[in-house]
């Protein structure tokens with residue numbers, strides 16, 4: 001990874017500095033070995049175990065909205081849903097033994113042709129909950145431009161396409177992903193192949209609706225808004241309204257899905273849903289009970305050191321670190337690499353190839369740390385993620401729910417830690433309020449933190465110098481203009 005080479009590339013980095021940093025890396029590795037030894041010794045209980053215990057006691061029963069219990073939403077098999085055999089077979093191939101509660105709740109009314117508002121926790125199988133009824137109906141009709149799924153980010157759109165491809169594998173379904181940052185002409189050619197299902201980010205879809213001859217959604221049968229509350233945010237509002245104006249309202253079925261709902265959805269419900277069924281198998285802001293959530297209070301100026309401490313304590317785990325800004329994501333990814341943790345960055349200032357490349361490396365396990373902005377907060381399904389670290393506390397409480405939901409998916413366990421500085425107290429109180437519980441505090445080993453501090457600060461200084469040097473170089477090459485143009489091409493109304 002290019003950030004990892006900072007040390008080698010930087011001519012100003014003296015041998016001495018290099019030595020210090022290498023000795024830090026050696027310390028970190030020694031600590032990792034110690035951690036691994038601890039893991040192998042089953043009798044030793046870790047502080048994490050006790051946090052887990054406390055947390056479990058805090059978690060309320062998974063009471064569904066309107067008094068509806070999760071158990072009522074269980075079906076023993078996909079056969080009970082009377083789906084076409086090709087879909088049942090595909091579910092088997094995907095090792096989906098039985099419908100998840102949201103699938104059991106949403107698929108029957110969806111098969112009856114109803115509009116659906118689906119609310120269920122992160123990682124609970126919402127994608128298949130809307131994909132299965134669409135594919136089942138498509139089997140009867142097999143028409144081009146049959147369904148359109150809108151997603152707020154390119155990565156989520158691509159992932160949703162993959163789910164449709166796997167579930168529709170035995171049905172000859174044609175799908176296409178239409179997102180920003182990719183070549184318009186290639187996408188126009190894809191659209192001319194008349195796919196059955198289009199999975200798109202709103203901005204680029206609108207571009208094609210306005211500019212690609214022969215493409216229209218006038219005969220659309222299904223519209224899905226995944227992460228519906230996000231799509232209704234200010235940024236997406238105007239483009240969404242435009243899309244809604246050029247697709248039919250008569251004869252169109254609409255599904256809205258999310259793990260978090262807002263009153264804004266009710267607005268959209270008024271605008272484009274017909275007598276929808278509300279399938280809610282969780283409360284408004286409910287996280288899964290297999291997720292252990294804690295916070296760590298961080299003294300001012302020590303956030304980087306605490307992050308390195310945490311990564312060091314969790315070596316061998318797959319971690320997503322969330323930041324509020326693209327610059328922080330880039331800097332921390334470089335810092336991690338300089339300290340010989342393997343990391344990559346994902347944010348809206350990267351071009352699409354870099355974004356896809358970073359995600360692929362992380363998914364394939366070739367990088368154990370993904371440092372990302374909220375572009376990775378929603379929808380991404382990477383089962384191997386063990387831990388989420390909130391380096392910056394999200395300003396929006398809903399964002400917190402989605403970020404921590406990148407781990408503990410589909411019944412697995414997972415952990416999240418939020419680094420809380422004195423400036424974040426108000427934000428964390430608001431988050432605790434929507435969660436309906438206090439987040440237990442976890443403490444760091446102060447001795448280790450202090451021993452790391454100088455080296456981490458020095459490494460951070462190196463990284464900042466290198467990033468500044470690169471920025472200057474880019475400016476000198478006239479890259480500023482290019483960066484601005486690139487950023488514009490990247491615009492999907494989803495920049496973080």
Ligand SMILES: Nc1ncnc2c1ncn2[C@@H]1O[C@H](COP(=O)(O)OP(=O)(O)OP(=O)(O)O)[C@@H](O)[C@H]1O
Pocket residue numbers: 095096097098099100103120121122123124125126127128258259378379380381383405409410
């Ligand atoms: N019936 C099922 N049985 C087992 N696994 C399932 C089933 N349905 C879906 N899954 C798996 O569960 C995981 C999470 O599903 P999905 O990504 O659809 O969650 P989600 O509810 O949309 O989460 P988010 O709110 O974060 O977007 C996926 O890996 C998916 O393959």
